[in-house]
Amino acid sequence: MFYLVGLGLFDEKDISLKGLECLRNVDKIYAEFFTSRLFGSNFNAIEELVGQKIEILVRGEVEEESKFIEEAKTQDVALIMGGDPLIATTHSDFLVQCSKKGIDYEVIHGSSILSSAPAISGLQGYKFGKVTTIPFPDYNFYPKSPYEAIEENLKMDLHTLVLLDIQAHKDRYMTVNQGLEYLMNIHDTLDRDGLINENTLAVGIARVGSKDVCVKAGTINELIDFDFGGPLHCIVIPSKLHIVEAEYLVEIAGANSKLLDIV
Numbered sequence: 403m404f405y406l407v408g409l410g411l412f413d414e415k416d417i418s419l420k421g422l423e424c425l426r427n428v429d430k431i432y433a434e435f436f437t438s439r440l441f442g443s444n445f446n447a448i449e450e451l452v453g454q455k456i457e458i459l460v461r462g463e464v465e466e467e468s469k470f471i472e473e474a475k476t477q478d479v480a481l482i483m484g485g486d487p488l489i490a491t492t493h494s495d496f497l498v499q500c501s502k503k504g505i506d507y508e509v510i511h512g513s514s515i516l517s518s519a520p521a522i523s524g525l526q527g528y529k530f531g532k533v534t535t536i537p538f539p540d541y542n543f544y545p546k547s548p549y550e551a552i553e554e555n556l557k558m559d560l561h562t563l564v565l566l567d568i569q570a571h572k573d574r575y576m577t578v579n580q581g582l583e584y585l586m587n588i589h590d591t592l593d594r595d596g597l598i599n600e601n602t603l604a605v606g607i608a609r610v611g612s613k614d615v616c617v618k619a620g621t622i623n624e625l626i627d628f629d630f631g632g633p634l635h636c637i638v639i640p641s642k643l644h645i646v647e648a649e650y651l652v653e654i655a656g657a658n659s660k661l662l663d664i665v
């Protein structure tokens with residue numbers, strides 16, 4: 403049997419009781435931490451909680467080799483990861499592989515950044531459009547697509563959740579500041595008036611799921627040098643606000659109270 407188990411957002415206490423029961427009973431546990439990571443936990447704490455060793459896999463071992471699927475023919479094997487296993491990851495492919503090979507499987511969901519970041523931003527979940535991710539730029543690689551995705555959402559009065567790149571093998575986790583800088587660099591290269599500029603309202607969010615969660619709203623100009631603290635970070639770019647959303651951003655997320663005059 404093959405189990406896909408989401409660990410949730412921040413530390414080992416975010417594992418559901420169902421997930422914990424499963425992990426205490428399987429023969430083997432593998433982990434991938436390149437799609438997300440629990441920053442409030444260390445690996446030993448998870449091993450101690452589930453009572454057995456866990457093997458961490460790198461991206462190639464997960465996406466190309468998938469040896470855990472073969473092993474699941476004869477044993478109970480679990481693959482664990484941060485967040486929800488089937489949201490913003492390619493892990494649905496493992497279920498397809500299991501189905502084709504006649505291997506039973508079960509998914510144990512975890513809290514996902516895709517619901518928790520919109521929730522803690524105070525904006526209405528059903529008013530979010532396409533999610534986008536800002537990648538770490540590289541030589542000849544600086545895609546405009548994240549900027550354009552936000553623009554498309556803004557044109558339809560939809561908020562945007564912006565995820566930020568993780569390069570776990572290099573221990574690099576993009577910050578809100580780097581993400582906003584990326585958007586401003588794209589803005590500066592446009593030969594037209596882009597919809598996102600330094601006066602655009604943004605919400606920087608850090609460490610969702612922890613007691614130390616940070617939710618700070620302001621213009622890009624105000625947030626670009628703000629210290630959001632340790633990882634993980636993401637950004638929300640709000641579109642047209644309802645008064646209830648604006649009140650939350652002012653009261654909870656420290657936005658300038660002038661926001662209430664313009665909704």
Ligand SMILES: C[S@@+](CC[C@H](N)C(=O)[O-])C[C@H]1O[C@@H](n2cnc3c(N)ncnc32)[C@H](O)[C@@H]1O
Binds near residue numbers: 608
């Ligand atoms: C690919 S997504 C994770 C998807 C995961 N399967 C899920 O359901 O949450 C990873 C990105 O989400 C954001 N993220 C994940 N957990 C976070 C957290 N606790 N606080 C803030 N941002 C987070 C970061 O931008 C990170 O790079």
